[in-house]
Amino acid sequence: MKALRLNGRKKITFPKDSRSGFMPEYCHTLWDSLKITIENVERPCPSENEILLSPKYCSLCGTDFSACQYSPNSLSTSFRGPLELPVTLGHEFSAIVANNNGNSRFKNGDIVAVESIISCGNCRSCKLGYRNACNNIELLGLTRDGGLADFVAVPYDCCWNLREIESIYENRNSLLLAGSTLEIFGCAYHALFCCQNSFFPGCTICIHGIGALGFAAAYLAAISGAALIILIESENDRINWCKENLDPFSHVIGSSESDLYKLTELIFDATNGYGVDIHIVTTETDKATYSLSIDTLAARGRIVALTRGRLPEGLYLDRLVDKQGGIVGSRGQSGYNIYGHLLALISSRTLKPEKLISNVVSIEMALKLLSESNKNSKFVGRTAVKIDS
Numbered sequence: 549m550k551a552l553r554l555n556g557r558k559k560i561t562f563p564k565d566s567r568s569g570f571m572p573e574y575c576h577t578l579w580d581s582l583k584i585t586i587e588n589v590e591r592p593c594p595s596e597n598e599i600l601l602s603p604k605y606c607s608l609c610g611t612d613f614s615a616c617q618y619s620p621n622s623l624s625t626s627f628r629g630p631l632e633l634p635v636t637l638g639h640e641f642s643a644i645v646a647n648n649n650g651n652s653r654f655k656n657g658d659i660v661a662v663e664s665i666i667s668c669g670n671c672r673s674c675k676l677g678y679r680n681a682c683n684n685i686e687l688l689g690l691t692r693d694g695g696l697a698d699f700v701a702v703p704y705d706c707c708w709n710l711r712e713i714e715s716i717y718e719n720r721n722s723l724l725l726a727g728s729t730l731e732i733f734g735c736a737y738h739a740l741f742c743c744q745n746s747f748f749p750g751c752t753i754c755i756h757g758i759g760a761l762g763f764a765a766a767y768l769a770a771i772s773g774a775a776l777i778i779l780i781e782s783e784n785d786r787i788n789w790c791k792e793n794l795d796p797f798s799h800v801i802g803s804s805e806s807d808l809y810k811l812t813e814l815i816f817d818a819t820n821g822y823g824v825d826i827h828i829v830t831t832e833t834d835k836a837t838y839s840l841s842i843d844t845l846a847a848r849g850r851i852v853a854l855t856r857g858r859l860p861e862g863l864y865l866d867r868l869v870d871k872q873g874g875i876v877g878s879r880g881q882s883g884y885n886i887y888g889h890l891l892a893l894i895s896s897r898t899l900k901p902e903k904l905i906s907n908v909v910s911i912e913m914a915l916k917l918l919s920e921s922n923k924n925s926k927f928v929g930r931t932a933v934k935i936d937s
């Protein structure tokens with residue numbers, strides 16, 4: 549079977565205690581000799597608790613691009629999270645069940661969407677209910693084989709049957725395409741509603757970076773009762789696309805301004821001086837974004853960081869202290885019945901997730917995009933890869 553694979557060589561792994569154990573092991577590991585290829589590999593055999601899937605649509609995410617590229621210091625891949633190479637890429641996908649492996653919850657031929665976070669269920673984080681923070685986490689398409697392949701074996705409890713939204717779509721193909729967006733909407737859902745509790749109807753959301761994740765967050769905020777959504781994005785194309793797709797929700801302000809003073813003024817003007825309840829940061833960590841986010845926090849406001857990286861030096865925490873604000877991290881979309889809630893929203897036509905897809909390409913084109921594109925190229929919407937098997 550064919551699979552889009554990322555190969556690499558593990559260069560240096562510092563002993564775990566070399567930095568007082570403060571950093572997880574994957575931060576010590578450097579990868580070089582990165583190579584992306586479409587390979588012929590053996591079809592996986594599902595083990596107990598797994599089912600065999602035939603992926604049909606898999607979106608390309610910023611994470612995939614950073615995994616395939618070197619960081620600016622070129623010591624390793626740009627992706628700073630857990631990675632184990634070689635690996636079949638792809639973590640945002642929908643699929644047809646090819647072999648239910650005796651699991652009665654799924655029939656062969658069922659259409660499923662897949663959570664990309666695989667948690668152990670047994671560690672302290674999992675037992676507390678924070679499955680996205682699992683100590684033994686596995687990430688599909690990053691630490692174990694993902695969906696850019698003819699077949700993939702995944703634990704059945706990461707799969708969600710799309711039966712309940714089948715009648716919404718005119719054919720299986722549109723259902724599969726829509727299903728491939730659940731992962732990214734799930735990550736936005738987790739950031740807005742699960743990892744902090746500052747969201748309430750009538751609140752103000754500011755989103756930094758309007759890629760697919762930013763759009764998904766804006767869309768969910770709009771249908772959940774946010775009174776105002778502020779989009780900060782350097783590319784006007786992305787702002788316009790987001791606004792068009794959020795129509796008829798009209799309380800959206802977009803700005804490609806980079807002057808901090810003007811942006812601060814814009815936010816306080818738009819919020820009657822109160823500021824923002826939730827900042828969603830999907831861009832690289834830079835000082836301007838975090839200064840602006842802290843300095844415009846409303847009382848008990850939260851900054852949700854969805855991207856990794858070093859927190860900029862020289863940030864003042866004054867307003868964070870004054871307003872009982874906070875910065876929280878958010879990763880993943882597992883648990884909290886997130887997919888269940890998304891399916892309910894789709895079922896009622898409150899959410900039309902297919903709006904996110906702007907482009908469909910072949911797996912060969914995906915290889916080309918991942919090989920050539922630089923991490924900073926700004927796509928409008930999500931590019932989905934159609935896997936013909």
Ligand SMILES: [Zn+2]
Nearest residue numbers: 609610611640
């Ligand atoms: Zn992703």
Ligand SMILES: [Zn+2]
Nearest residue numbers: 668671674682
């Ligand atoms: Zn765990």
